[in-house]
Amino acid sequence: MDDVRYEAPELPDAASSLLAEAGGSGKVFAGGTDVMVQIHAELIDPGVIVDIKNIPGTQGISESDGAYTFGAATAGMVLMDHEGFSSTWPGVIDGVALIGSIQVKGRASVGGNVCNASPAADSTPAMIAAGAICNITGPSGERTAPVEDIVTGPGKTSLADGEFIVSFSMPKRPPHSGDAYLRLTPRTEMDIAVVGAGVNLTLDDDGTCTAARVSLGAVAPTPLLVAEATDALIGTKVDDAALTKMGEACSAACNPISDKRGTKEYRIKTAAVIARRAAEIALERAREN
């Protein structure tokens, strides 16, 4: 490990410049729960660490006309403790709550979880299912992108040198909406998903599904937004047949590897099971509001 420079600028432009100058050796730092572990494990050797927590907009939760925005560096526990946000997006909270321990979540952020770009990140499928939008800043100004466009492969993102996510904007929630995230791990906690599934759906007054998004984690090089699974739900009462069809679509979308965390066959088989269970929880939540 060589000497690491630590910077904590207060202006987004300063952060972008530092990162752009560093090229590949710059690392965005929010909670640090991945960055520090990776440095100690000698997996990365950054030249400069750019702490973004002093930059306006990277922390905290705000609401405007029912639509939430939260800072990319907002600690998981802050989201979990926010009554309005957690009751509006219980599925996102399901994902956040599964990250590490309480101590880890005291620092770990959704922005960090997304940008660490692990296919098995727990909050990412939930955010994709929610339809969250990233507010990105960088050397060429500000832009937005849906969460599903960020991760391009294990450890790789579509963010250009100097770009980082400042905050996430969540869509306004129609009535009868519900989301859920579930993962399969051999242990109850402190583990990495073998399969993860986020489901978000909206029903009309008759209980027919009018909108849905289904996302899978840990079954491909990136978290997936599974269009065929979405199609299986929309226009249905989310009954057994629809759920079975959605599960089959999930299994069909899987492109996993066999590794120390699970075999390819096992992941494909259980993706349907976990997605279905997540959908059942999302359905129950949608019916409740």
Next chain:
Amino acid sequence: MASILEESGFDPSAELKIVGTNPVKHDGLDKVMGRAKFGADAFLPGMLVGKILRSPHAHANIKSIDTSKAEALPGVKSVITAADFPEKKAGTPAGDMTRNVMAREKALYDGHPVAAVAATSEKIAKQALKLIEVDYEVLPHVIDPVEAMQPDAPILHDYLRTKGVEGAEDKQTNVTEKMVTQLGDIDAGFEEADIIVERSYDSKPMHQGYIEPQGCIADYSEDGQIEVWCCTQAPFVYRDRLSAILDIDCNKINVQQSELGGGFGGKTGFYGEPLAIMLSKKASRSVKIVLSRIEVFRGTGPVSGTSYTIKMGCKKDGTITAASAEMIFQSGPYAGSMYFNAPNAMFTRYDLKNVDITAYEVLSNRQKVASFRAPCVPQIVFGVEGVIDEMARKIEMDPIDFRLKNACEDGHTTIYGDTWGPIGFIETLKKAKECDHYKTPVKPGEGRGISTGFWFNRGGETAASLNLAPDGTVTIATGTADVAGSRISISMMAAEELGIPVDQVRVKMVDTNSLGFNRVTAGSRTTFSVGMVIVDSARKCIAELRKRAAEIWDVPEDGVIFEDGMCRPASANVGDFEPLSIADICKKTTMSHGAISGHTEMNVTGAGPGFAVNIVDVKVDENTGRTDVTRYTVVQDVGKAIHPDQVVGQIQGGAIQGVGWALNEEYIYGEDGRLQNAGFLDYRMPVASDVPMVDTIMVEVPNPAHPFGLRGVGEVPVVPTMAAVGNAIGDAIGIRPTSLPMSPPKVLDIIEQAKAEGVYKG
């Protein structure tokens, strides 16, 4: 000095004041507050940081090592390789030990040390490791023990020949030894059987899961004195083995044990200590080596993986008529799996007449195996109790009744030749049958498993001193490491014997220069053995106290009795004297006669065997194969619980370690022979929310060889665990798993098989 414990003095009707209560551990608050000093917590002036370069290959010839660039790096004070250690013949105990801490001709596993550096900072030490050039010739490797036995398997040591096999003298092999253990007439036994069950099983190596990584500091002075501070279960064994591989007299190596952050058998052999010593010698500075978690997994030993077949027969009334086994134990690149425990313990607790066991120890290109709680027995009991469960089902007999039918009684002579005194196996089974858990029906959709286990429990060489201070308080010096809270139990036994409050006693684990040889803390021996020695030492002090009281009163010695911490006149005839407390006598006589101390060393014998019964309920997820343990009860004969809360902790800890071994823990190697899950993230030990509260029922059938009747309690708790969980899963899904760990993908496959065969129970 020899023992005055002619007889233990065990009195079942004695009214105990302290033994059996739960005082706060004297070392507890320091641990809670972060004050306790563990292996990594020693700091010496000018100390250097030691780091180890490890082989990335599972099997490779080391053609050359060039350390010149590392040596030239500013801040690097010494670099060592195997060339810095005395030559020791390969295949001898010292030869194996020195090669395991530093590879010599060959690197034999991923993580095998090949060089080490000491530098002024961790950063420089890590840079220096990158500058060491090792020229490897990579060789084919073998990790699976069954593959390692095949005729075309890569050979680890060209000199190795199998012990115990005729005609093996000229055959290269990875099999160190074949061991056959027999009793009665096995063929006649199977002839007698109405039902025979035969199954094959396998298990993966199991990490002990201690939280504290190995850490040590060594200081080699210019006059050849060596001070070592380290976390160890075996300070005296470390000293003697360091002496053996370094050719240095024992009296010049002083090992001071630190607090231990868990060992469970994993800290019975050294890793960084000899390297720190040689780095310190070369640098003329003290050197500290603390392993990272990754190094703990890659470089230190778990317990053996296994592959084996169990065959047993019984009559329709449940009497077991024959039991046979063929077993393969996976060692690392050197012998030392302690596999011989398995034949002696696997069936022991059942009164069997006809037994035939063959066991092999096989070398492989993985970390040298080490001890772990009841080494090499729980993973075999997984199969034994599986077969027993199946036999009980076939004859439709209650599983506890089946075990009771075959249970050993007092006076049983074991397969290894010992004849037992009073034992509590039958009482333990009866208590299990009566307990609330067993009487409560299994919940719908769940399964229940029963299993039993035995452990020998040990004694062994133990030395300690008990010193009375001038104010009458007590300090105890012991050389047997406290790995699980033995200090408070030792304090309690001393206080009970001396009739004083437990707070007036403190125990210290001293260095190897301060006492005679103490055996490793292993075999559930410590509270038992140190307890014997300390009671003996206390009795010596009491004899001296009586002598001095007699002198103060000017009466004959037999006119003084000692009771409730006081010397009193034996009768009114002796005279009317105020009783003298320990403090009174010490205050009055220390100046004139010197301090009062009791010192004892013994090779302690008389350890009483331990037995446990487990009752486990599980819920298995039909669609993912994931198992939740929903209820767990352990019934165990503890002889006498000195500190019951501590015993409960031991029992719960053993059960939980077994749950991890049963469900998820395994070493995963890639095709390249490299360990893939070197850390707690992917080596899946249970977390707190993975296990229910483990209920414990302590049975106390005293061991009369001990003054308070105690038996070892540390190892029995893990013996039946995986078998009980396996039997419960089998009960839940219809087919009993035979491969450890019973991880979700494996269990899901079994569920699908059970459905296909029409035996699935959900």
